[in-house]
Amino acid sequence: MSGGTPVSTAEAINEIEGFLLWEAEKDRARIRAREFGDRLPWLTRAQRAEVERQYQADQLEFSRAYLRRTVARSGELRAEYEGVYRELRRRLCTAFLAAAVVLVSGVVTVAVALTGG
Template identity: 60%
Template sequence: MSMDQAINEIEGYLLWEAEKDRARTRANAFCAGLPWLTDTQRREVELRYCQDQCDASRAYLERIAVRSATLRTEYESVYRALRRRLITAFLSGTVAVAALVTVAAIVLTAH
């Protein structure tokens, strides 16, 4: 595993832990608005709320990952096409300049 991969793994882990903490905080806040719950009910609601939040976050992140991969493929394709055009334009310009220099040299040596 490369250093970049290791850093990405650590970053992903830390981001997911922060997301779980956010879900727990939201679950606690939600349950605070339901003062009639017993302790057992509160724990159950918090657990289900956290699970629902984590499931929603995971689905959201998976959609983002798929879209990011799609965009990356599209952008790489556009980049390759632009690079080919630029190289073609540069080579065409070089050939044109070389042709002009050759014609100018022939004209100047003919006189």
């Protein structure tokens, strides 16, 4: 919940999922940093700690930037697909109404013909 505003169940689940995914990403960055440090055996303990800290920070910044791009692109795609859906729905309604007009016209024509009018 943010700012005392009620949050729906779906929003709460999304928030929890986001938190858990980010925690997992932090763990992956920490592991990658440790593995990177393992490849530099000549570093002192302090140097290695600093290299790993910097590497982890770089990895997390990369992940943040990637996620921001992904979120932005997801929003663009959502807007695009919603537009396509609206257009398809409009076309379907137009086709349905046209078919109904043709059907009603046909029924009226047959009824007039049968009544001899």
